[in-house]
Amino acid sequence: MxxxxxxxxxxxxxxxxxxxxxxxxxxxxxxxxxxxxxxxxxxxxxxxxxxxxxxxxxxxxxxxxxxxxxxxxxxxxxxxxxxxxxxxxxxxxxxxxxxxxxxxxxxxxxxxxxxxxxxxxxxxxxxxxxxxxxxxxxxxxxxxxxxxxxxxxxxxxxxxxxxxxxxxxxxxxxxxxxxxxxxxxxxxxxxxxxxxxxxxxxxxxxxxxxxxxxxxxxxxxxxxxxxxxxxxxxxxxxxxxxxxxxxxxxxxxxxxxxxxxxxxxxxxxxxxxxxxxxxxxxxxxxxxxxxxxxxxxxxxxxxxxxxxxxxxxxxxxxxxxxxxxxxxxxxxxxxVSSSEPTQYHKHEGTYSTGALTIIVSQEGNNLFFTIPEFESSNIPYERRIAPVGDRTFVAALNGEEIRLTFFPIQEGGESVYIRTRNDVAIRDGY
The missing domain is CATH 3.40.710.10 (DD-peptidase/beta-lactamase superfamily)
Known part of the structure; x- marks a missing residue:
């Protein structure tokens, strides 16, 4: 030192x-x-x-x-x-x-x-x-x-x-x-x-x-x-x-x-x-x-x-x-910025990394996702993703915590990208 x-x-x-x-x-x-x-x-x-x-x-x-x-x-x-x-x-x-x-x-x-x-x-x-x-x-x-x-x-x-x-x-x-x-x-x-x-x-x-x-x-x-x-x-x-x-x-x-x-x-x-x-x-x-x-x-x-x-x-x-x-x-x-469940609907949709499909949905005041490829391979993960700020969440995937952030193309619009350190998922249609 x-x-x-x-x-x-x-x-x-x-x-x-x-x-x-x-x-x-x-x-x-x-x-x-x-x-x-x-x-x-x-x-x-x-x-x-x-x-x-x-x-x-x-x-x-x-x-x-x-x-x-x-x-x-x-x-x-x-x-x-x-x-x-x-x-x-x-x-x-x-x-x-x-x-x-x-x-x-x-x-x-x-x-x-x-x-x-x-x-x-x-x-x-x-x-x-x-x-x-x-x-x-x-x-x-x-x-x-x-x-x-x-x-x-x-x-x-x-x-x-x-x-x-x-x-x-x-x-x-x-x-x-x-x-x-x-x-x-x-x-x-x-x-x-x-x-x-x-x-x-x-x-x-x-x-x-x-x-x-x-x-x-x-x-x-x-x-x-x-x-x-x-x-x-x-x-x-x-x-x-x-x-x-x-x-x-x-x-x-x-x-x-x-x-x-x-x-x-x-x-x-x-x-x-x-x-x-x-x-x-x-x-x-x-x-x-x-x-x-x-x-x-x-x-x-x-x-x-x-x-x-x-x-x-x-x-x-x-x-x-x-x-x-x-x-x-x-x-x-x-x-951290506040997380507002009334805005979660902007994140809902189906995203793809090319290797994985991520289906994001809102249930009440919580945000969830489903990964069909994990389901078919019996890879464990938590469906609920925990908010850390307005657009950032923490997911538990196969025993690891993964930080993910949603990004729109236009500020205030629907989310188009999900960023993690190792990958980016893009909403279907973009």
Whole structure:
């Protein structure tokens, strides 16, 4: 963990072992993986091309990265994706695992579009999807005339003074001071990593955050840049746009937004508590690492916490850190918007993802859905979906809680889309 306050690192400590059971302690200089916290660096690299006039935020992806082999039946929607849609998770592109060791540009031009269909037209709503960032990385690689990892190291990390931060396996192995911890595997064969070769290797996922190595202290150099600027990296107008609310996350009416690679909100959640404190942040997870990066701009405080364990809950440490060096306001009830059953009829209808059919109906003051494919396969789910705000609900599907949000095409009209993190369902007839 490292803490920044008023332009200085006021705390930097490390806890635990580099490798479980081997006894060698980690230090503040030990490298960990960032995961999706990488996205803010990819965003800076893309905005550097905008500043240079090489591309613009309104440029279409298919024009700056020609020869993308998108499906013919989705041609118009693919042709409407622009650079800003990628930076703000509004492309409609389906999320998927990017632990793939293939040439980045080739994969994003041919293999990804042929295997993963677009879920909805771009520009409709925020839906977090890692391929947005792999496409941005491919654009950086194409126009930077060098490997994405090399471009970011030379034009972002080194200019920030992050000399030990790198993307890809070679930097960490050459450095030698890195931590290995607990890894979660898709097949459920989880366990402690004892050799770096046990970690998955990816190039396709690098821009989204599959293998960036850094330390909390070095991360806080990025915090200083976002707070104070550095014209050698990016002009102040573009730098400020990174932490502006570019698109709402549209969850329960909470004041949560996304900038360019950074979440921007008027508060944050810890447990059942909402703390009303302006924050810029991005977390990250890989199969064996967790990262939390928070900036509280009104108090000129930033905190970076990194661990060698998959999907660790680091929020209690975050709360302890802000309490130690700043002022944490009293928690309040989550400011979700009210849910009005008189408006539920707008959500009624039959929706399809292509694989699933979802029939939504109102019964009294509650909203229910039926999924015929689940019924025929005896997959358990709760028919009632619980409201969290005006258009957002929580569904219990096969033992998991799934957040879903209804979207109309015209404000106040009937709902046309149901968004979840992994899929989008579209109402029949649209």
């Amino acid at each position: 490292a803490i920044y306050k008023d332009g200085e690192i006021v705390f930097a400590e490390a806890f635990g072992e580099k490798v479980k059971g081997e006894g060698e302690p980690v230090t503040p200089d030990t490298l960990f993986q960032l995961g999706s916290t990488t996205k803010m660096f990819t965003g800076v690299a893309a905005l550097q091309l905008v500043e240079q006039g090489v591309i613009s935020l309104d440029d279409k992806l298919v024009n700056v990265l020609p020869q993308i082999q998108y499906p013919g039946e989705q041609a118009l929607d693919w042709q409407d994706i622009d650079i800003k849609h990628l930076l703000t998770h509004q492309s409609g592109l389906r999320d998927n695992s990017l632990d793939i060791d293939e040439p980045l540009v080739d994969f994003m031009k041919s293999i990804y579009p042929s295997q993963f269909s677009q879920m909805n037209p771009p520009g409709l709503f925020f839906n977090y999807s890692n391929p947005n960032w792999s496409y941005l990385g491919a654009v950086v690689e194409e126009f930077g005339q060098k490997d994405f990892a090399d471009y970011v190291k030379q034009n972002v990390f080194e200019k920030l003074g992050m000399s030990r931060t790198s993307i890809g396996r070679s930097g960490a192995t050459a450095d030698g001071n890195y931590a290995l911890g607990y890894q979660e595997q898709p097949d459920g064969n989880n366990g402690y990593v004892t050799d770096i070769s046990q970690l998955p290797v990816s190039t396709v996922g690098h821009p989204a955050g599959t293998e960036t190595w850094s330390t909390p202290t070095e991360q806080l150099k990025m915090a200083d840049f976002l707070l104070n600027g550095n014209s050698n990296i990016l002009d102040n107008s573009l730098r400020a746009q990174i932490t502006e609310a570019q698109v709402s996350r549209e969850f329960g009416g909470l004041p949560q937004n996304y900038g360019y690679g950074v979440f921007v909100a008027d508060g944050f959640i810890q447990g059942d508590n909402w703390f009303p404190l302006k924050v810029w942040e991005h977390g990250g997870n890989t199969s064996a690492y967790t990262s939390e990066f928070f900036i509280f701009p009104e108090q000129n405080i930033a905190i970076s916490i990194m661990s060698s364990g998959a999907f660790n809950d680091l929020r209690p440490s975050l709360v302890a850190a802000i309490t130690a060096v700043g002022t944490l306001p009293s928690s309040i009830e989550e400011p």
